[in-house]
Amino acid sequence: MKQALIVWGGWPGHQPEQVAAIFRGILEGSGYEVEVSDKLEAFADAQKLMALDLIVPVWTMGEIGEELVKNVSAAVQSGVGIAGCHGGMYDSFRKSVHWQFMTGGNWVSHPGGDGVEYTVNIKNSSSPLLEGIDDFTVKSEQYYLHVDPAVEVLATTRFPVVPGPHSLNKAVDMPVVWTKRWGVGRVFYCSLGHQADIVEMPPVKEMMRRGLLWKAKGWPPIKRAWPGRIYSSIASLEGHFLCKS
Template sequence: MKKALIFQGGWQGHEPEKVAGILAGILEEEDFNVKITNTLTTLQEDDLTQYDLIVPNWTQGTIEKDQLQPLIDAVAQGTGLAGLHGGMGDSFRMEVDYQFMVGGQWVAHPGNDGVSYNVHILDRDDPLTKGISDFTVVSEQYYMHVDPAVKVHATTPFPNAEGPYQTNGEVDMPVVWTKRWGKGRVYYNCLGHVSEIVRMPQVMDLMKKGMTWASR
């Protein structure tokens, strides 16, 4: 049986405990033994290389170097990394090494919550998106700074809400991407502002495919 670690916490507006429970449920259905922790000290106390997958679910916050480095090293050695929304894409804003590993960083959500936007699947034959059609989300629409090395699997069009960024014209912003970090696989999904969005069938399916793909 594969082993997964979910560390949850940080800003409570993203409902980290509820979201962690949903993600754990997906993994348990895929026959993972899942450990959920609400403290970052687990990252320095556990041998992280024992896990096949680590799921960050910690928005903002701060992390000590002796907590972050074991995480970075474990992924480089082959432990998978997968997560969603601010729980992985807006964690530990001062830690550029973490952002480098993840492949991007949240910078804005023009229009804030309640924006209706389309998610476009780029390749419906890809195992990470197979069987999923384009769909609409009413939530935050993440504007990200993205590593050009990532492989993009889904996008969303900007501008959608008013703002000074509109003068730059139309862009397709990555929503789902993958990359490699040493021997490890990294999967990120921008969706999932609150548990209600995570429970959308398309988001659940994307996360199931992504987390199992990223796993060692």
């Protein structure tokens, strides 16, 4: 049986316990044995992490020791998958550049706050991960991100939607969903998921289902898609991250 570890905590505004429960349901429904922890010390056993198939962080605005990040990084480099959404993976540990390098970047803003109506555009891609899912509109936080140029972008959103100091620049298509490699491990991220109700939206939940199951051993079966509509509600580098700049 495949093994997954979900670690939730940090800022409670993102409803990490509820989001973790959604992910647990998806994984157990797909035949995974799932361990759920609300302690970062779950990352302390490096050998245990290496034996997993998937790590799912659901932790916003926390602080983490470098040794724990190194353990997660080494596991992913070895082939363990890591997948997550919103601030639970991309705003987990603002002081850890190692975490950001592994996951593909970091959150910087959400102009307009919660309740901004914007469109998620599914890109034509060599990846089948989002095949059959149409563009859709959501009312939620629109994440403005700093993103690793090495990622494979699967969905985007257009900025600006609301005025701000950024809005006098040219329009930009910001990644919403992407994949990348870290060593031989697969990384999946979706910027949607401010709270549990957004994660439960059919296209978002389906994207997360596919991302969570996107593993080195193969692609999960594709379930039905939904028409567009508005939904509301590497080891040699380890030493570098110990250096202060």
